[in-house]
Structures are given as structure tokens and as C-alpha cells.
Amino acid sequence: MPAKPTTGILSILKTAVVNALIALVLFSLMVGIRTEAGSDGQLTYWMRFGELASLVAVVFGGSIVIELLRQWIGPSGTEKLVPPAVQSGMAFVGRFLAPALLIFALLVPVIFYNQRYILDLAILVLTYVMLGWGLNVVVGLAGLLDLGYVAFYAVGAYSYALLATNFDWSFWICLPLAGILAALWGVMLGFPVLRLRGDYLAIVTLAFGEIIRLVIINWQELTGGPNGVPGIPRPTLFGIPLDNSDDGLAARLGIEYSPTHRIVFLFYLILALALLTNWVTIRLRRLPIGRAWEALREDEVACRALGINTTTTKLTAFATGAMFGGLAGAFFATRQGFISPESFTFQESALVLAIVVLGGMGSQLGVALAALTMIGGFELFRGLETYRMLVFGMAMVLIMIWRPRGLIGHRAPTVYLTKAKAISSDLVKEGHG
Amino acid sequence: MDYFAQQLINGLVLGSIYGLIAIGYTMVYGIVGMINFAHGDIFMIGGFIALITFLILISLGLTAIPVILLVVLLVSMAITALYGWTIERIAYRPLRHSFRLAPMLSAIGMSFVLTNYSQVAQGARVKPIPPFITGGYTLHESPDGFVIQLSNIQIMVVLTTIVLLAIFTWLVSRTRLGRDMRACEQDQTMAALLGVDVDRTISMTFVIGAALAAVAGLMYLLYYGLVDFFMGFVAGIKAFTAAVLGGIGSLPGAMLGGLAIGLIETFWSAYFSVEYKDVAAFSILIVVLIFMPTGLLGRPEVEKV
Numbered sequence: 001m002p003a004k005p006t007t008g009i010l011s012i013l014k015t016a017v018v019n020a021l022i023a024l025v026l027f028s029l030m031v032g033i034r035t036e037a038g039s040d041g042q043l044t045y046w047m048r049f050g051e052l053a054s055l056v057a058v059v060f061g062g063s064i065v066i067e068l069l070r071q072w073i074g075p076s077g078t079e080k081l082v083p084p085a086v087q088s089g090m091a092f093v094g095r096f097l098a099p100a101l102l103i104f105a106l107l108v109p110v111i112f113y114n115q116r117y118i119l120d121l122a123i124l125v126l127t128y129v130m131l132g133w134g135l136n137v138v139v140g141l142a143g144l145l146d147l148g149y150v151a152f153y154a155v156g157a158y159s160y161a162l163l164a165t166n167f168d169w170s171f172w173i174c175l176p177l178a179g180i181l182a183a184l185w186g187v188m189l190g191f192p193v194l195r196l197r198g199d200y201l202a203i204v205t206l207a208f209g210e211i212i213r214l215v216i217i218n219w220q221e222l223t224g225g226p227n228g229v230p231g232i233p234r235p236t237l238f239g240i241p242l243d244n245s246d247d248g249l250a251a252r253l254g255i256e257y258s259p260t261h262r263i264v265f266l267f268y269l270i271l272a273l274a275l276l277t278n279w280v281t282i283r284l285r286r287l288p289i290g291r292a293w294e295a296l297r298e299d300e301v302a303c304r305a306l307g308i309n310t311t312t313t314k315l316t317a318f319a320t321g322a323m324f325g326g327l328a329g330a331f332f333a334t335r336q337g338f339i340s341p342e343s344f345t346f347q348e349s350a351l352v353l354a355i356v357v358l359g360g361m362g363s364q365l366g367v368a369l370a371a372l373t374m375i376g377g378f379e380l381f382r383g384l385e386t387y388r389m390l391v392f393g394m395a396m397v398l399i400m401i402w403r404p405r406g407l408i409g410h411r412a413p414t415v416y417l418t419k420a421k422a423i424s425s426d427l428v429k430e431g432h433g
Numbered sequence: 434m435d436y437f438a439q440q441l442i443n444g445l446v447l448g449s450i451y452g453l454i455a456i457g458y459t460m461v462y463g464i465v466g467m468i469n470f471a472h473g474d475i476f477m478i479g480g481f482i483a484l485i486t487f488l489i490l491i492s493l494g495l496t497a498i499p500v501i502l503l504v505v506l507l508v509s510m511a512i513t514a515l516y517g518w519t520i521e522r523i524a525y526r527p528l529r530h531s532f533r534l535a536p537m538l539s540a541i542g543m544s545f546v547l548t549n550y551s552q553v554a555q556g557a558r559v560k561p562i563p564p565f566i567t568g569g570y571t572l573h574e575s576p577d578g579f580v581i582q583l584s585n586i587q588i589m590v591v592l593t594t595i596v597l598l599a600i601f602t603w604l605v606s607r608t609r610l611g612r613d614m615r616a617c618e619q620d621q622t623m624a625a626l627l628g629v630d631v632d633r634t635i636s637m638t639f640v641i642g643a644a645l646a647a648v649a650g651l652m653y654l655l656y657y658g659l660v661d662f663f664m665g666f667v668a669g670i671k672a673f674t675a676a677v678l679g680g681i682g683s684l685p686g687a688m689l690g691g692l693a694i695g696l697i698e699t700f701w702s703a704y705f706s707v708e709y710k711d712v713a714a715f716s717i718l719i720v721v722l723i724f725m726p727t728g729l730l731g732r733p734e735v736e737k738v
Binding site for chain 1: 467484485486488489508512515519527528532533534535536537538541542543544545546547549550551553554557559561562563673674677708711715716718719722723726
């Protein structure tokens with residue numbers, strides 16, 4: 001990886017050979033030798049020279065390609081300006097993409113009425129869209145890195161599951177309760193820890209997420225521990241069950257019952273919840289509190305200097321995000337009918353975070369598209385469970401290197417001065433972003 | 434009392450392992466100012482490489498245990514250090530001037546890569562090894578039959594940790610590299626102006642941190658007799674807790690914090706509940722960060738505008 005741009009083929013080859021040698025050492029033991037515990041508990045091993053050789057070859061070829069690309073594109077770090085024509089074209093597409101997507105989303109159950117698989121997948125995507133939008137309030141708008149978002153998802157899911165199974169409360173009473181409880185947990189966690197700086201906050205939220213999961217696993221009397229909560233009631237259309245019974249929706253409308261009714265209902269339910277999240281977020285951005293979030297994201301010290309109460313500002317962002325997580329959790333519980341701690345691991349937090357990051361931290365449309373890409377991509381590689389997490393991790397690193405602001409990210413504040421002002425260079429110093 | 438003494442020994446051994454990992458966190462945080470989220474997985478990789486080297490050496494017919502241990506130690510330190518170097522080069526260096534959450538997110542991605550890489554490469558099942566170092570001493574036997582044991586492996590873990598710490602302290606306080614590291618910690622731009630190769634120093638920081646994590650991985654393998662691909666996550670968070678408790682950026686603090694976390698976890702398991710030992714460790718992290726953000730030995734952080 002030479003720092004100076006050199007054009008010689010020899011130097012490219014040299015880099016590639018060095019990289020291949022490094023790869024050879026790195027992979028020699030981990031890939032070249034495979035260990036496995038036999039039936040008697042003894043470890044055995046065997047060689048895998050083929051895999052090792054092909055990996056090293058891939059690294060060799062990959063380095064040559066990357067070096068060539070680097071020389072063609074020029075040194076990394078120079079921002080390529082998008083031509084104005086393309087820019088206006090993209091703005092045109094962007095203006096119509098969101099309504100088009102919305103109309104498409106509304107029509108999904110009509111188009112794919114008989115394809116249960118696609119409907120289920122669409123519900124899953126929308127759940128993540130909602131989670132992404134919820135986390136976007138915390139990470140994208142307020143700039144607080146939250147690695148334990150799944151905790152609020154879990155609180156919402158368990159709130160609904162326990163309230164519904166123990167007290168027989170209806171989904172429509174439990175849904176706001178789940179949101180409120182999650183928001184309360186958000187405040188409870190947020191109040192002491194929000195004074196911390198970015199990466200400390202990340203670790204504390206991560207620890208909090210793990211604590212919630214461990215408590216759920218171990219508090220068996222309440223949560224059923226690793227066995228989870230079974231038999232969570234299905235949602236009703238404001239009291240009318242969507243089943244095959246005599247007072248079910250199908251019987252009342254006088255149409256033939258089909259299990260698809262419930263799926264379609266769930267689809268529109270999560271679509272409504274997600275749109276609610278989106279609408280609330282967009283409205284909040286126009287309020288002083290939303291402005292304060294964005295200001296906080298850009299510069300916390302300046303915020304404090306301007307008299308913004310950073311603690312309350314952060315706390316509201318945290319509570320709002322937590323509430324949406326809780327609502328999504330309640331929906332998850334009622335859709336699955338069964339929840340267990342396995343659904344609320346750190347991986348889930350990281351997945352939602354990756355959706356927000358890929359979507360460009362702050363862009364609502366970007367988050368929706370990122371959720372579609374991620375969950376759709378995961379679905380395509382369903383059979384390759386371990387490989388897909390490997391690819392997921394690599395994608396996260398690569399996105400950070402190439403497009404740290406996300407694929408279609410924009411971080412333009414919602415308010416800005418229309419007239420550009422010339423600022424003398426001695427007022428501008430090396431700052432912290 | 435005897436039970437207490439036994440737990441004290443166990444806690445110190447566990448704490449030594451945490452301390453070795455915590456040094457990697459605290460060094461990187463001190464110099465680059467990022468939480469190297471993948472460091473726990475580096476520890477796991479170190480454990481795996483030690484395991485594989487053990488297997489090869491034994492199948493080659495070596496029987497002299499000190500020789501085997503030495504070779505395994507050196508091989509796992511060398512290869513794991515190369516992992517640390519490569520990860521810094523690929524995932525962190527390009528982001529050094531990016532926005533402040535970027536390196537953290539990249540590190541989370543790297544952690545996923547390493548975890549799943551070893552799962553793909555070595556399988557998901559737990560890998561056990563037969564005990565290599567057996568025997569030990571009975572320190573005290575109480576009338577009701579409780580015996581305080583100090584096994585050889587425990588002695589070895591603590592001794593290795595002490596020796597490594599001595600070498601490491603010498604490295605940081607007496608050598609050119611250590612001086613460069615301390616200079617970079619204070620002010621990278623100024624250090625660069627004065628002729629310190631900042632890139633090389635940061636690389637070396639990752640290399641040393643990874644090598645120490647590899648030793649911790651080897652110790653873990655010898656002490657518990659197993660490795661698995663997921664062990665880096667929890668160990669990583671606990672070692673980070675240790676680094677924070679000791680005062681992040683402070684090297685003796687990391688070791689002290691490691692010992693404290695090891696002792697707290699052991700005593701919590703012994704006297705309260707094993708199920709909630711991780712909850713206890715994570716709660717300490719939260720409480721320390723809230724009430725004592727500078728830790729035991731850390732300096733208060735001055736925020737520059």
C-alpha cells in the first residue's frame with residue numbers, strides 16, 4: 001500500500017506480493033488447518049491447502065485490481081464532484097421516489113395477495129424500516145451512538161407479551177403502554193448516562209442492552225427465561241378477531257375466511273406504525289427540539305454555549321427513539337405469537353444500526369431503502385447463515401471507508417442561512433466534527 | 434475464610450487475563466482515541482491460533498512441555514500481532530480523519546468479520562484441549578475438609594502476566610518506541626513535527642496490544658481448556674470495563690481494573706449468583722462511567738474546543 005502514486009507495474013506487483021504474503025501468514029493456521037472435536041472429545045485436525053491457496057490468490061488478485069483502480073481513479077480522499085445535470089436528475093428522482101415507494105407499499109398486499117412468502121418478507125422489511133426510523137432519531141438526528149437499541153425493542157415486546165398473556169389486555173391498550181414503558185426505560189437509562197461522550201455512551205448502551213437480555217434470560221418466573229413467552233394473542237381489528245370463528249371479521253363481513261386476511265392486516269398495521277414514526281420524526285424536526293437535536297449532532301460544545309440544555313435534548317431524543325423501538329417490539333410480539341431472548345441479541349442492534357448508517361444517518365428515505373436492501377439481501381443469502389454475517393461485517397467496514405455518510409446520505413440541516421456569508425479564515429480553525 | 438482465600442486466588446487469575454486484554458484497549462484509546470471494538474475478537478483469534486499450534490506441535494511428537502509452551506506463545510503472539518496490524522491498516526487508518534463515530538462503527542463491523550471468520554474457518558463447536566499443565570499445591574487444609582488449592586497453571590498465568598507487564602513497562606518508559614507512543618498520546622501533530630513517525634507508532638500500538646491479547650488468549654485456553662468463536666465478545670466488554678474502571682489511557686490502571694473486575698466477578702459468582710455475574714460486571718461499567726468517568730488512575734479529560 002504505497003503512499004506515493006506510482007505508475008510502475010513492478011510496484012503494483014510488489015504490493016500484491018507483499019499483501020499475498022501477509023494473507024498467507026494470517027490465514028496459514030486459521031484457514032489452512034481445520035480442527036474439530038471428535039466424538040471422544042479429542043481434537044483432530046486436517047489440512048486445507050486448497051482453501052488457503054485460493055484465499056491467498058484472491059488477496060493477490062484483489063490487491064492488483066485495487067491498486068489499478070486506485071491509479072485510475074486517482075488518490076483517495078479527493079471528493080469527486082457530481083455534475084450538476086446528474087445532481088438535478090437525482091433530485092428529480094428523489095422527489096418522486098418516496099411517494100412512488102409509498103404507493104407501491106400500499107399496493108403490496110393487492111399485488112402479492114396470494115404470495116404469503118412475499119407478504120411475510122414485506123412485513124419483516126417494514127419492521128426494520130420502523131426500527132431504523134426510530135433509531136434514526138437517536139443516531140441520525142441527535143448524533144448519539146446507541147448500541148443497545150434492541151433493549152427497547154425487547155422491552156416493548158415483553159411488555160405486550162406479559163400484559164396480554166397475564167391480564168388479557170387487548171393489543172390496542174398494550175401497544176401505547178409498550179411504547180410508554182420503553183420510553184420510560186429510555187429515560188431511566190438516559191438520565192444518568194447522557195452526560196457521557198460519544199463512544200462511552202455507545203459502550204454503556206451496549207452494556208445496558210446486554211443487561212436487559214441477561215435479566216430476561218435469568219428472571220425465569222416472570223419472563224420464562226430462555227423458553228420465552230408462548231401463546232401471545234394475535235391482534236384484533238379493534239376487538240374483532242381475524243380468525244375463523246363466528247364473530248370473526250370474515251363472518252361479519254360475510255366473506256369466506258382466509259388466513260391471508262390476518263397477514264394483510266399485520267402488513268397494514270406495521271405500515272401504519274412505520275409511517276407514524278416517519279411522520280412524527282419529520283414533524284419533530286421542524287420543532288425547536290428537532291433543531292436542537294441537529295445542532296447537538298453537529299457540535300455539542302457550541303450547543304451548550306448557546307444555552308441549549310443538552311441533557312434534556314438528548315433525553316427526549318433517546319426517549320422518542322426508545323418509544324418507537326417499543327412499539328415495533330409490541331408489533332413483533334403479536335406477529336410472532338412467541339418471543340424469546342434469542343431475538344434480542346447484540347447482532348440485532350448492530351443490524352438496525354447498520355441500516356441507519358447505510359441509509360446515511362438522518363435521511364428518512366435512505367433508511368427505508370437501506371432496510372429494504374439489507375433485509376432483502378439477508379433473505380437472498382438465507383442458506384448461508386454464517387457467511388452473510390461475515391459479508392455484513394465487511395460491508396460495514398467498507399461503507400465506513402468509502403461512503404461514511406451512507407450510500408445516499410445527506411446531512412444537510414433542515415435550517416440554514418440562504419445567503420452565504422464570507423468568513424475570514426482566521427475565524428475558522430481546526431474543529432471537531 | 435478458606436473459601437474466601439480460594440476465591441481470591443481464582444479472582445486474581447481471572448483478573449490477570451482481563452488485565453492483559455484491557456491493556457490493548459487502553460493503549461489504543463490513549464493514542465488514537467477510539468474504542469477498538471474488535472479487540473475482544475483479537476483475543477479470541479489468539480486463543481484459536483494457540484490451540485492450532487498446540488495440535489501441530491503435539492502431532493509432530495514434541496513432548497517437552499516448556500518448549501511447546503514457548504513455541505506456542507511466540508507463534509500465537511506473532512500471528513495475532515499481524516492480525517492487529519492488518520486490521521488497523523485496513524479498517525482504522527483510512528478513517529483517522531473521518532467523523533467521530535466512523536472508526537467505532539468500522540470496529541464493530543470488524544468484530545463481526547473476525548467472529549464469523551473464525552466460525553466459518555473453524556466451525557461453531559467448542560474446541561477443548563486436554564490439560565497440559567497439571568498438579569499444584571495445597572496451601573491450607575481446614576478441619577472441615579475444605580482445601581485451598583493453588584494449581585500450577587494459576588501460578589503460570591500470574592507469573593507470565595507479571596513478566597509481561599515488566600517487559601511492557603520497560604518498553605513504554607525506557608525505549609524510543611515508548612517515548613514515541615507517549616508523545617503521540619499527548620499531541621499527534623506536534624509529535625509528527627518533531628520527527629515521530631505517527632503512522633508507525635500507531636501501528637506498533639496495535640501490534641503490541643494484539644500480542645498481549647494473544648497471550649491472554651493462550652492463558653484462557655490453558656486455564657479453561659477450551660476456546661470457541663464467540664468468547665471474544667463478552668471477554669472484550671469485560672476487559673473494556675476493566676480499562677474504564679482503571680482509568681482509560683492509564684496502563685497500570687488497566688491492570689488494576691482487570692484485577693478488580695476479575696475479583697468482583699469471582700466473588701459475585703461465589704457469594705451471590707452465577708447467573709448474574711455478567712450483569713454485575715456490566716452494571717459496574719455503567720456505574721463507573723457515571724460517577725467516576727476518569728476511573729481509578731485516569732487523568733481528567735480536558736475537552737478542547
